[in-house]
Amino acid sequence: MAIKELLNRFNAVVTDPYSEARSRKEQGQKVIGWLPTDVPEELIHAAGAFPVGSLGSCSKIRLADTHLQVWVCSLMRGSLEMGLRGDLDFLDGLIIPQTCDTTRAMVGIWRQTSLIPYIDSFMMPKQVKRSSAREYLIGELTRLKSNLEKVTGNLITNESLGTSIKLFNENRQLLRRMFEIHADHPGLISSREVYTVIKAAMYMDKVKHNGILQDLIQAMKQKAARSIDKSNPKVRLVISGGVWEPPEIMDLIEEAGGVVVGDDMLTGMRYLSPDADEKRDPLEALADRQLNKIPFAGFDNQNYERRRFLHNLVRHTEAAGLIFLHLKFCEPENYDYNDMREALNSAGIPNLRLETEVGNPSLGQIRTRLEAFIEMIGGDPIE
Amino acid sequence: MSEPFKTAALMKELMAKYYDLGEESRRKGIPVVWVTAVFPVEIIYAMDLYPYYPENFGALASARKVADKLSMAAEAKGYFNDLCGYARCGIGDAYSLEHPVGKILSPDLLLCCNTQCGSLPKWFEAAGRFYNKPYFLWDSPMIEDETSDIKQNYLIKQLYELIDFLEITTKRRFDINKLQEVVALSSQATALWNDCLEMAALKPAPFGFFDACIHMAPIVVWRGRQEAVDYYRQLKAELEARLEKKIYAIPNERHKVYFDHIPVWPRLRWFADMFAANDTLVAASQYTHAWAMNFDPARPLETLAEHYPHQFVNRGVDYRLKLKMDFMRHYNCDGFILFSNRSCKPNSIGLYDKKRMLTEMTGLPGLVFEGDMSDLRFFSEGQIKTLFETYFEQLV
Ligand code: SF4
Numbered sequence: 102m103a104i105k106e107l108l109n110r111f112n113a114v115v116t117d118p119y120s121e122a123r124s125r126k127e128q129g130q131k132v133i134g135w136l137p138t139d140v141p142e143e144l145i146h147a148a149g150a151f152p153v154g155s156l157g158s159c160s161k162i163r164l165a166d167t168h169l170q171v172w173v174c175s176l177m178r179g180s181l182e183m184g185l186r187g188d189l190d191f192l193d194g195l196i197i198p199q200t201c202d203t204t205r206a207m208v209g210i211w212r213q214t215s216l217i218p219y220i221d222s223f224m225m226p227k228q229v230k231r232s233s234a235r236e237y238l239i240g241e242l243t244r245l246k247s248n249l250e251k252v253t254g255n256l257i258t259n260e261s262l263g264t265s266i267k268l269f270n271e272n273r274q275l276l277r278r279m280f281e282i283h284a285d286h287p288g289l290i291s292s293r294e295v296y297t298v299i300k301a302a303m304y305m306d307k308v309k310h311n312g313i314l315q316d317l318i319q320a321m322k323q324k325a326a327r328s329i330d331k332s333n334p335k336v337r338l339v340i341s342g343g344v345w346e347p348p349e350i351m352d353l354i355e356e357a358g359g360v361v362v363g364d365d366m367l368t369g370m371r372y373l374s375p376d377a378d379e380k381r382d383p384l385e386a387l388a389d390r391q392l393n394k395i396p397f398a399g400f401d402n403q404n405y406e407r408r409r410f411l412h413n414l415v416r417h418t419e420a421a422g423l424i425f426l427h428l429k430f431c432e433p434e435n436y437d438y439n440d441m442r443e444a445l446n447s448a449g450i451p452n453l454r455l456e457t458e459v460g461n462p463s464l465g466q467i468r469t470r471l472e473a474f475i476e477m478i479g480g481d482p483i484e
Numbered sequence: 485m486s487e488p489f490k491t492a493a494l495m496k497e498l499m500a501k502y503y504d505l506g507e508e509s510r511r512k513g514i515p516v517v518w519v520t521a522v523f524p525v526e527i528i529y530a531m532d533l534y535p536y537y538p539e540n541f542g543a544l545a546s547a548r549k550v551a552d553k554l555s556m557a558a559e560a561k562g563y564f565n566d567l568c569g570y571a572r573c574g575i576g577d578a579y580s581l582e583h584p585v586g587k588i589l590s591p592d593l594l595l596c597c598n599t600q601c602g603s604l605p606k607w608f609e610a611a612g613r614f615y616n617k618p619y620f621l622w623d624s625p626m627i628e629d630e631t632s633d634i635k636q637n638y639l640i641k642q643l644y645e646l647i648d649f650l651e652i653t654t655k656r657r658f659d660i661n662k663l664q665e666v667v668a669l670s671s672q673a674t675a676l677w678n679d680c681l682e683m684a685a686l687k688p689a690p691f692g693f694f695d696a697c698i699h700m701a702p703i704v705v706w707r708g709r710q711e712a713v714d715y716y717r718q719l720k721a722e723l724e725a726r727l728e729k730k731i732y733a734i735p736n737e738r739h740k741v742y743f744d745h746i747p748v749w750p751r752l753r754w755f756a757d758m759f760a761a762n763d764t765l766v767a768a769s770q771y772t773h774a775w776a777m778n779f780d781p782a783r784p785l786e787t788l789a790e791h792y793p794h795q796f797v798n799r800g801v802d803y804r805l806k807l808k809m810d811f812m813r814h815y816n817c818d819g820f821i822l823f824s825n826r827s828c829k830p831n832s833i834g835l836y837d838k839k840r841m842l843t844e845m846t847g848l849p850g851l852v853f854e855g856d857m858s859d860l861r862f863f864s865e866g867q868i869k870t871l872f873e874t875y876f877e878q879l880v
């Protein structure tokens with residue numbers, strides 16, 4: 102199948118994200134939703150339920166305003182709006198990972214306002230380096246496991262969890278493979294398309310996703326081999342932040358002459374790396390996977406890790422600059438921002454901070470700033 | 485606010501002594517340890533280190549009405565003005581050339597507990613990088629429903645990690661017997677503090693929330709030392725004497741209300757006067773009660789791990805509603821005020837739903853108002869005044 106057709110299938114999923122989940126539900130399967138992005142989907146899957154992301158990407162936020170003050174981030178606002186609208190009523194459960202003071206309040210509000218019978222927190226340790234963190238996390242995963250067993254009525258065995266881990270690892274590996282091909286040959290497919298494939302993984306059945314993704318990788322490889330001119334005039338960029346919302350932002354980056362070749366986003370690399378070790382006890386493997394994820398504002402990163410990580414990422418991807426996509430009112434990101442910027446500045450890496458809002462597509466000013474930034478760091482790509 | 489207390493002189497003396505001790509520690513090479521307000525400071529005192537409270541610095545700058553100035557220095561660095569006002573004051577002061585309330589004392593070590601919020605760890609991480617000093621997080625996972633052995637073990641295990649960290653970085657020995665003594669002192673002081681707060685339940689009462697806001701400084705910074713015990717013993721005696729002489733917190737107490745949160749520091753007096761003018765005593769708040777803990781010195785580490793991480797702000801909605809209702813019942817409140825403080829998201833998000841539920845459950849009138857505890861750029865006096873005027877009419 103041609104690349105375009107394959108991409109269309111992922112696009113269709115992202116346009117109507119819950120059709121798979123709904124049909125699963127109609128067939129009698131339990132459906133458990135999660136907010137971005139650290140919830141261990143494998144546990145949900147191993148309990149025989151269908152895991153589905155709720156990424157908050159909804160336009161026109163109104164109902165949430167009576168519950169959340171104006172200074173609450175649009176990510177939590179957007180998903181609550183969908184809940185209040187009844188868009189997520191089909192869920193049998195919802196798991197909210199605790200990352201910040203906003204998420205801390207959300208479980209209570211969701212429980213008060215929604216019909217979803219099971220609403221839980223995933224309470225990850227906020228320090229990831231000391232041995233106590235691992236022990237606690239295994240305990241927390243065990244708690245989640247037994248709650249999921251209660252909700253679904255199915256036992257999660259080492260075997261079923263092992264099988265799920267394998268499937269999800271495969272998905273992550275394929276996604277990373279696709280991303281590598283894209284980073285080596287930007288222009289085969291657009292930045293937005295790359296990230297749409299990743300986003301689709303959060304809504305789809307993984308077996309299906311893997312299948313189409315394999316075809317896509319094949320098609321991308323073939324096209325890459327055919328294309329004679331390897332040089333790409335686009336300016337290579339890394340993005341950093343939570344979610345790439347509104348999605349049009351990816352188009353703007355490309356229209357301004359850029360291409361995204363690396364990231365540390367919740368709806369990007371943080372979702373697809375690292376794998377869980379298939380040779381270990383599955384719960385321990387999931388714990389280690391969590392602890393070894395790339396640095397993120399919601400966790401302790403005192404040891405300069407995130408700054409070093411971003412610096413290395415820019416070098417390693419041969420990017421010309423970095424764009425922070427920070428959601429308005431996102432406190433964790435803002436506390437890190439000054440130090441990250443200074444580290445990049447002193448390494449001579451051009452960077453730009455854009456403040457975005459889920460569900461707010463007014464992007465005029467952002468377009469202007471992107472154009473100026475990309476022109477500054479990349480010259481005029483047409484010349 | 486009540487007429488001036490005799491203990492005011494002692495308070496002044498104690499606070500001066502506390503700040504002097506900081507300077508002296510620096511000179512003598514005794515580590516200055518940044519801690520958060522709800523942190524087992526007992527361990528720091530037990531190791532003869534000097535605990536410094538950056539939040540206290542923030543509250544002071546806020547009360548002196550310079551939070552906006554300090555904040556702007558942080559904002560110039562890219563910190564936005566929606567962050568916690570205390571953090572903005574602390575970060576702003578670090579970058580600022582002017583120090584309107586004196587310079588924040590730089591740390592040798594930074595210790596943080598995230599039971600209060602996620603702002604503190606992020607602020608302390610940034611400060612750790614700025615001052616280039618080691619940082620330790622006592623991570624206290626949220627308790628949505630009930631706590632568990634897994635969490636409790638995690639907290640205890642981390643206390644051992646903390647002690648190792650302190651012994652290595654300060655090259656001092658930790659002594660559990662010394663900790664026991666410190667916890668016993670803490671326990672006495674917190675009990676006396678609680679006794680003072682309790683007096684607000686009398687009608688008319690000699691003491692209320694706004695008085696407590698003034699008198700809480702020693703329970704925060706001197707908790708674990710004899711100084712705090714002495715201070716609250718005197719305060720309690722003075723309150724008892726005032727009762728005999730019929731000196732009350734407000735001249736004509738008709739109503740009592742519960743106030744949910746930190747006061748608006750730069751407008752403390754303004755609020756106190758407004759409530760007094762409406763014959764309403766603000767009797768209690770979870771905020772001032774946060775230091776009314778009840779430790780068991782026989783089990784020093786366990787008791788610390790049981791109290792600090794279980795603060796209301798780290799709890800789920802049911803617990804928090806019940807706590808508010810218990811306060812209202814215990815203090816015989818006729819209503820409640822919820823402060824939607826944009827500086828303090830963990831205490832403010834969800835207040836609109838809580839107001840509805842509390843009124844449903846208690847039948848009492850409630851009010852939510854918007855503002856910032858630190859920064860007067862986010863305080864619209866006229867609007868708030870009108871809001872409260874209508875509210876006072878509902879108190880019957
Ligand atoms: S981390 Fe940021 S974007 Fe995520 S919920 Fe918290 S405030 Fe919102």
Ligand code: SF4
Nearest residue numbers: 568600601603827828
């Ligand atoms: S005021 Fe709130 S956000 Fe600020 S330090 Fe205190 S608990 Fe944290």
